[in-house]
Amino acid sequence: MKKILLAALVSLPVTAFAAANNVGSCGLGSKVFEGQNGIAPQVLAVTTNGTFGNQTFGITSGTLGCTQDGVVSSNWKTALFIDGNKAQLARDAASGQGETLDALAALLKVDAADKAAFVSLTKARHAEIFASVESADSIAARLKAALQSDARLAKYAEAV
Incomplete structure (x- = not known):
């Protein structure tokens, strides 16, 4: 039980940060849930990115809607x-x-x-x-x- 709680606490800040700006983010999750509004699609997009580790791949490879220009943007x-x-x-x-x-x-x-x-x-x-x-x-x-x-x-x- 303690391990599950610890894992949840460690992943919470990452999930919360990613969910806050899913609209402008990249990764497979943002592509699958593109155009959808609300908390549920944002959480699902973040979960998809986190589960498959594809956002890091997208950033390093310049794929999945990610860029390699080094600019972090927010709309x-x-x-x-x-x-x-x-x-x-x-x-x-x-x-x-x-x-x-x-x-x-x-x-x-x-x-x-x-x-x-x-x-x-x-x-x-x-x-x-x-x-x-x-x-x-x-x-x-x-x-x-x-x-x-x-x-x-x-x-x-x-x-x-």
Whole structure:
């Protein structure tokens, strides 16, 4: 019994850390449960990665959605920003100008040379991106898809 408790305590911090940001993580678990929301898919993805040890392999080999660029990224700032500014961001994107749209461009690190194209894209695809302002996750997913569909702006999609 003591061994089981010790194993649980040792693995808890790793599991808790991985579950906190499963959306942006890599490994077989993140691929199998990709697009699913909630605690259960995150825990299952982390468990899959931990059980098979594939996340380490993915990082060292550059497979399973992992990169070898040495950059640890998190999209939580973008998600938090969208969540706190959904309505105003939708209005700014519809008009093609405004503080929240400028702040989003800055948060995504849109180059000055690409900012006009970014603003144009969000205005032109406003109805698609902001189909519902109830969920920041859905807005972020549709914004990411819109950016990915534009060759010039696709490089900013990873920050969403």
